[in-house]
Amino acid sequence: MSKLDKRDEVVKAALELIAEHGFHGAPMAMIANRAGVGAGTIYRYFENKEVLIAELYRDLEERLFPVILEKYDQEKPIREKFMHLGTALLRYFIENPLDFRYLEQFHNSPFGVEHRRDKILGEKEGCDIFRDLFEDGISQQVLKELPLVILFALAFGPILAVARDHILGFVTLDEGLIIATIEACWDGIRR
């Protein structure tokens, strides 16, 4: 197995185990075992567990963003752009349950809260597609005049909840339900 293969196996094993059992349910020894690698070997690629966890999250974002931005057309009306992003996001979660579960574990951990704090307070980034969309929507009077954070909650709260319910088997989402759900989210934020 080559050097990069090993790193990859560690990443894959860690993602699977942490997604399924949480950070505390995925000991390094177990990750090493599933990766087919010695425990010490992990530390040749990641300084420690915390670094591994953060790296996993970065990888995840880098996989997610291109997918939901595929065929995203800045020129379309706001409603259409929201529908595109919302359905793409929900579809991604359903098709990649490991990624979704990892995302949840991360968000509900101290790392995740810190990460979000940085993101919300450092408002200068022009790279946040959702912020741009919502700010546009407010100034064009298409969206409710509410603080951005609340619009985010109205849009993403249900998406995350529905994705979780689907993955846990509490509901089965088909394409029709996905669209209906995102339309309902739109009803929540639109003026």
Next chain:
Amino acid sequence: MSKLDKRDEVVKAALELIAEHGFHGAPMAMIANRAGVGAGTIYRYFENKEVLIAELYRDLEERLFPVILEKYDQEKPIREKFMHLGTALLRYFIENPLDFRYLEQFHNSPFGVEHRRDKILGEKEGCDIFRDLFEDGISQQVLKELPLVILFALAFGPILAVARDHILGFVTLDEGLIIATIEACWDGIRR
């Protein structure tokens, strides 16, 4: 300190520490310490940590339900009933951040998932006020014709997200914003 006082101190300390640091960030020794009690004393009142955690959750529900059902009028129209429950719930979370944070920790733990699985699969309980309301709303064609689980997600997803953001200091909710948020949730579920 009397017998009941000690039990109470343990419950209070455990709620605080777990709400703030999560289950794994609140060792029994730390709980005992904050409660002003010996480590072994906890085990006179709770068989083990798991039982303590479950008991804390039951206590929480028993505090929460009476509050949101206060002045709840079954005869009012569905929209009004939803607004009452939604605003009461959000207000409770804001006024009792420890309870909210504990609820989140619980829900994001294996206990919470199991608890929810039991609740969703055992559909027979007539005591679930929200289920009744939503079923009424669907049959009266006031609400969107979506699976109950999705309506729950649309209604509670944003409420939980907004409460979290308020408690973490990402937004400051006043009475006006509370009402506006719940109205937006209503827009999401109403037909």
Next chain:
DNA sequence: ACATACGGAATGAACGTTCATTCCTTTTAT
């Protein structure tokens, strides 16, 4: 009224386990 005996509540040091990390030996590649 006082001293003594009793029993359950409380204690916290100690135990066994689990975990992240390190360290040293062995393997592999050049």
Next chain:
DNA sequence: ATAAAAGGAATGAACGTTCATTCCGTATGT
């Protein structure tokens, strides 16, 4: 032959839980 990579046993810190002991309020006997 040498250096880098990999392996996994060893390490020590942290945890939940246990248990022999202490403490204290009450009952008993004088």
